[in-house]
Amino acid sequence: MRSVTVVEDEATTKAGTVGEDVLTVHELITKADTDGEPYFLTKCESGRGRGTPTEWLRRVNCRECLAE
Numbered sequence: 448m449r450s451v452t453v454v455e456d457e458a459t460t461k462a463g464t465v466g467e468d469v470l471t472v473h474e475l476i477t478k479a480d481t482d483g484e485p486y487f488l489t490k491c492e493s494g495r496g497r498g499t500p501t502e503w504l505r506r507v508n509c510r511e512c513l514a515e
Contacts, residue, residue, distance in 0.1 A: 462507045465489060466498035472505045474512040490515055 461475040473489040480486060487500040491511035494500065507513060 460507065461487065461502055462505055463487060463489075463500040463502040465494045465500045468497070471509050472503060472507050473500065473509045474507045475500055475502060 461477065462472050463475045464470075464472055471494075473491060473494040475487040476490055477485050478488055487502065489495055489500060489509075489512065491509055493511050494509065
């Protein structure tokens, strides 16, 4: 009988959009507030300050996020 080892994949990159721009998908960084509650920030500066990021299961396509 053959033994099989199951290896869990590392966490995948979180991706999401910000505000009304649903075409630009940014890489999201998870941060914690003072109460320990998690929240998302975009990796690049261009996505910040436009609203709360919404997580998507889509591929990151933001040029700034991909360049960093």
